[in-house]
Amino acid sequence: xxxxxxDDDPIVSSSLKKIIESHSNYTVVAIGTxxxxxxPLFIQYLPDVILMxxxxxxxxxxxxxxAVLSFQPSAKIILLTTFxxxxxxxxxxxxxxxxYLLKQNFQSIIPSLEAVASGQHVxxxxxxxxxxxxxxxxxxxxxxxxxxxxxxxxxxxTLVGQGLNNKxxxxxxxxxxxxxxxxxxxxLDKLSLKSRTQLAIFFLKHFRK
Amino acid sequence: xxxxxxDDDPIVSSSLKKIIESHSNYTVVAIGTxxxxxxPLFIQYLPDVILMxxxxxxxxxxxxxxAVLSFQPSAKIILLTTFxxxxxxxxxxxxxxxxYLLKQNFQSIIPSLEAVASGQHVxxxxxxxxxxxxxxxxxxxxxxxxxxxxxxxxxxxTLVGQGLNNKxxxxxxxxxxxxxxxxxxxxLDKLSLKSRTQLAIFFLKHFRK
DNA sequence: TATTTAACGTGACATTTGTCACTTCTTTTC
DNA sequence: GAAAAGAAGTGACAAATGTCACGTTAAATA
Numbered sequence: 380x381x382x383x384x385x386d387d388d389p390i391v392s393s394s395l396k397k398i399i400e401s402h403s404n405y406t407v408v409a410i411g412t413x414x415x416x417x418x419p420l421f422i423q424y425l426p427d428v429i430l431m432x433x434x435x436x437x438x439x440x441x442x443x444x445x446a447v448l449s450f451q452p453s454a455k456i457i458l459l460t461t462f463x464x465x466x467x468x469x470x471x472x473x474x475x476x477x478x479y480l481l482k483q484n485f486q487s488i489i490p491s492l493e494a495v496a497s498g499q500h501v502x503x504x505x506x507x508x509x510x511x512x513x514x515x516x517x518x519x520x521x522x523x524x525x526x527x528x529x530x531x532x533x534x535x536x537t538l539v540g541q542g543l544n545n546k547x548x549x550x551x552x553x554x555x556x557x558x559x560x561x562x563x564x565x566x567l568d569k570l571s572l573k574s575r576t577q578l579a580i581f582f583l584k585h586f587r588k
Numbered sequence: 589x590x591x592x593x594x595d596d597d598p599i600v601s602s603s604l605k606k607i608i609e610s611h612s613n614y615t616v617v618a619i620g621t622x623x624x625x626x627x628p629l630f631i632q633y634l635p636d637v638i639l640m641x642x643x644x645x646x647x648x649x650x651x652x653x654x655a656v657l658s659f660q661p662s663a664k665i666i667l668l669t670t671f672x673x674x675x676x677x678x679x680x681x682x683x684x685x686x687x688y689l690l691k692q693n694f695q696s697i698i699p700s701l702e703a704v705a706s707g708q709h710v711x712x713x714x715x716x717x718x719x720x721x722x723x724x725x726x727x728x729x730x731x732x733x734x735x736x737x738x739x740x741x742x743x744x745x746t747l748v749g750q751g752l753n754n755k756x757x758x759x760x761x762x763x764x765x766x767x768x769x770x771x772x773x774x775x776l777d778k779l780s781l782k783s784r785t786q787l788a789i790f791f792l793k794h795f796r797k
Numbered sequence: 798t799a800t801t802t803a804a805c806g807t808g809a810c811a812t813t814t815g816t817c818a819c820t821t822c823t824t825t826t827c
Numbered sequence: 828g829a830a831a832a833g834a835a836g837t838g839a840c841a842a843a844t845g846t847c848a849c850g851t852t853a854a855a856t857a
Contacts, residue, residue, distance in 0.1 A: 487706035493699035542786035577751035
């Protein structure tokens with residue numbers, strides 16, 4: 380199986396090459412030193428996997444990955460990063476990178492390489508928890524005032540968050556339209572908001588799956 | 589290395605066991621048939637990895653994983669799912685599961701197992717894109733109608749999405765309140781929505797960071 | 798038992814939002 | 828240059844939303 384390594388530090392590239400070629404059935408067919416090398420090397424060799432540093436002088440690994448993936452979305456690109464406090468993870472996942480690993484412990488790169496080659500996605504343990512969808516919508520992030528809502532009020536809030544109007548909410552919850560209006564009014568008061576639209580925004584911010 | 593398999597279908601468990609023990613240096617030390625088995629088996633054997641079905645009769649794999657992880661957060665649990673349209677992925681990531689794979693292609697389970705054992709996280713390619721922070725805010729996911737909006741309309745939409753009322757939008761964009769109303773009306777028409785609240789919901793769904 | 802408190806409802810009213818027909822101005826196109 | 832298309836505005840009107848004072852019921856408490 381063919382592999383390309385792209386890293387602006389030749390020491391990293393060569394130790395990676397050494398480790399990979401000694402432990403598995405991969406051949407490093409090319410080594411690049413900048414993101415700009417990724418596209419031409421990819422087209423020339425059509426490797427099974429690309430291992431690429433995310434921080435490089437001229438063109439970043441992210442840009443390079445984006446270019447390659449827009450050309451070939453199934454390309455198996457693993458980005459390597461030095462720091463775990465990494466804000467690029469979301470963008471990397473979005474463009475379709477198949478792996479995102481810390482450079483640190485080299486020995487875990489081999490199994491990750493295998494997993495990516497077999498079609499899975501692999502991410503460093505320290506990195507995956509940077510995803511906002513994991514941290515945001517837990518009930519611990521709810522404002523204190525939310526606790527003061529009655530069950531009915533929470534139901535109404537939920538339906539406002541779906542975009543229903545008062546009549547529709549009334550029908551769904553078997554209450555009168557007047558009551559719904561009242562209930563919405565109470566919600567606005569309790570949550571210190573000014574309109575039903577702001578209620579919906581509140582709901583989505585806190586409860587979006 | 590020790591492994592536990594938990595699946596309510598004995599056919600699945602035994603074929604997994606066969607594959608794993610033939611291809612790698614793992615020993616399946618126990619097989620459970622329900623989520624409720626996870627905790628006692630984990631405590632008894634302290635396995636390196638747990639492979640567990642997510643859908644089981646009595647207790648789900650998710651609940652079981654949650655129990656084990658609250659006892660031992662570093663436990664390496666891989667959940668297996670049958671369907672890729674899987675809404676549990678977020679909750680699974682949140683509780684700290686280290687892998688989430690489709691049962692389908694058995695052969696990719698071995699490399700994934702290795703990667704997880706070496707400390708990485710592994711997710712099936714079909715699954716990772718269920719994360720809302722990945723799927724929502726790309727411009728490719730925008731409905732075709734969005735392209736028909738004028739610049740002004742996009743600005744108004746943005747402010748509706750912040751919860752501003754017509755007067756406030758008019759002041760911000762230096763236009764009359766009547767124009768804003770008109771603009772909102774056009775937005776509703778173009779996007780086939782029925783109220784400003786639904787506009788805000790539309791905005792948040794597509795543009796939330 | 799009497800009192801308080803909270804959930805829920807009602808109806809009148811004020812305000813905000815949404816619709817529609819029509820105008821103005823600009824750009825594009827023939 | 829005339830016609831067409833579309834972005835933006837105006838004003839009158841209709842509909843939905845939000846507010847308020849007040850009523851009913853039921854549970855909690857003195």
